[in-house]
Amino acid sequence: MRKTLFLTLILWTTLFIANAQSACDTTFVRVKTANGTIEGFELMGIRFFRGVPYAQPPVGDLRWKEPQPLQSWSGVKKTIQFGPRAMQLPVFSDMRFRSNGMSEDCLYLNIWTPAKNEGERYPVLVYFYGGGFIAGDGSEYRYDGESMARKGIVTVTVNYRLGIFGFFNHPELTKESAHKASGNYGLLDQSAALRWVKENIEQFGGDPSRITIAGESAGSYSVSAQMATPLSRDMLAGAICESGSLLGFRQMPTLNEAESRGVEFARKIGKKNLKELRSLSSDELLQISGRRDLPSFGVVVDGYFLPENPIAIFEKGEQAHVPLLVGWNSMEGHYSAVLGKAEPTIANFEKAIREKYPDFADGLLRVYRPASDKEVPIVASEFAGDMFISFGTWNLSDMHASTVAKPVYRYYFTHPRPGYKGQPQNVDPLYRGASHSAEIEYVLGNLPVNDVYDFQSEDYLVSSLAQTFFANFILTGNPNGAGVPDWNPVRAGKPAEVMILDTKSCLQTEQHRDRYLYLRSIQNSFNP
Structure with a gap:
């Protein structure tokens, strides 16, 4: 009996290994x-x-020329x-290349x-x-395409x-x-x-x-x-x-x-x-x-790739007429970018705004208005994020919704990424949210290939929902589908209904449209 059982176990083990090997x-x-x-x-x-x-x-001789057609082989x-x-200096510690x-x-x-x-x-x-x-x-792990391919x-x-x-x-x-x-x-x-x-x-x-x-x-x-x-x-x-x-x-x-x-x-x-x-x-x-005494180079209105400023192109509705899914994270900036080493108080926040933006301080303090010292880290961080990247993202969303007859779906990613594996959490006691770039692994379904952060079950829950929204949009031009909350598109000229991406995802009416309308009004003359 024991021998039969032993042989049976060997047979099953052999079959399991063979099947696993075949699958891989x-x-x-x-x-x-x-x-x-x-x-x-x-x-x-x-x-x-x-x-x-x-x-x-x-x-x-092809350095600094537009890409030339590939030669056949x-x-x-x-x-x-x-x-x-591409040629690059090692400037970001979170980039892991293959x-x-x-x-x-x-x-x-x-x-x-x-x-x-x-x-x-x-x-x-x-x-x-x-x-x-x-x-x-x-080749970075966070952009790996296998998970989306399986969708x-x-x-x-x-x-x-x-x-x-x-x-x-x-x-x-x-x-x-x-x-x-x-x-x-x-x-x-x-x-x-x-x-x-x-x-x-x-x-x-x-x-x-x-x-x-x-x-x-x-x-x-x-x-x-x-x-x-x-x-x-x-x-x-x-x-x-x-x-x-x-x-x-x-x-x-x-x-x-x-x-x-x-x-x-x-x-x-x-x-x-x-x-x-x-x-x-x-x-x-x-x-x-990399020398600091030399000028740097970026996107330019060159008259060819960009015939004119993209703002003008979008204002006239000459951009691609396609559905757009767009959003940003809850902590794109940090209050220290505004306050420096000063304590986050109303007095210090107002002082910093008046010193940095004297011509627009009254208007900025009208729309970025903390009610107490306790709210300063939140408001100042939101201001820093808006100056850095959030306003431009909002402007794209609002302008595209106003100039083309295609749906725009806006999200706000608020789920904080966990700390590094094996290390204590480095949590800002005054304000903590989803930092810049934190959403990438979640929306592309790549938490399993990132072994740097200590992802937990709630992270996989957020990722499952966020990736489903993104995959639905790629599949159909609409993020809605079975098993996810209803997501309404942006209405032109109206406060948007924004999908909060977190453990409890839901639609929420945008809360600070007045800020972005004011920033748009001073955009041409305001240089942050």
Whole structure:
């Protein structure tokens, strides 16, 4: 009897191991793209393609040129490893890369698809990473596309040029350009990636007519830019903006202003012309660009990618006419950005506002009005967040709802991210909320791949709800569906009903529309 039982246990164990091994076996799969055949792999029902090139490497004479069409290849290109990340300094400690090093040769994308053949038609999510246009990568764990793919969405992350490599302006660059423009190369990379997706995603089981773009922070700025540019807006079926847009307070320079910065940059590093600038190695240029005495470069109204200021484009309703899911977090800023080391009291808050914004202090103190010292950390943190990123996100939401006949769904993410594993919680005793970028792993369903934070059951509850909303929106253009609270779209010119994303999610009428209307009224003359 014992022997029979023992043999039975061995048999069941053997079968279990065999089945588990079978379930985890990796199968290599090939797809024929417009430029050649690539080989990825399939694991547990999802197909992975990593480091797929979408444009020529922007190196040598192609440094500071718009992305050039990809050259075709013969044979099979292996796409099982993430490509190199864009050149960047180590500025953010929370970025965990899986990329194959760092290089100017960085124009690659990654695809996760549930499709088994090219005849299937799943909706497509194209996600742009954040990092202030100076850091980030599509290989980061928090942007992993497998979880969304298991929701029936072909998911794509895109690498694009950053910093001095992605946004440098110079008169010689403008002169050599067929479009008489320079800069915005990182945004042009994104547009080129979208064209690649549009042309090739059918081969991966994606529907090229159902492309939703999304991003957080600089990625969200990027989404608003792709909505605004005539180069991309006709390729989009939907947009998701998480904390950020080009419709905020950041003043975008004109092309002439940006070119002057480029001339100053070259002069200060002792380079006479564009040829000498291009002769610098990528490492040399990267290190030089980190000097604090040199001008920096960002998004510019170049007359080509952005024919005019995005605010004007959205005011006229010339942006992409697509459904929009948009929102921000409850603690995008901290009161110390306003008060410095001063105690959070009404007197100190008023003093700081009057010193920093003397021309607008009365108006600001009218709409940012703490009732007691106890409320100062909350109000001052909200003000800091609005100045940083929340106002621009609100402005995008409100303007899009007013100028296009497509629904806008606004959220407010309030769930605090837990502390690091094995470390005591570092909780601000005066105010604690959802910090900038805290929502990413929740909405993309990536808590399990982030082993840094001490996520608990309530975090997985919030993630399940938030990801369901986002997936529904990508699938149908509407976040509503079975098992989630009803979410009403924004009404043009009216206080919005906002979905609070937390352990107890519900619709709530926006509480501070007066603040944002006032900030809009002074936007053109107010420089925070």
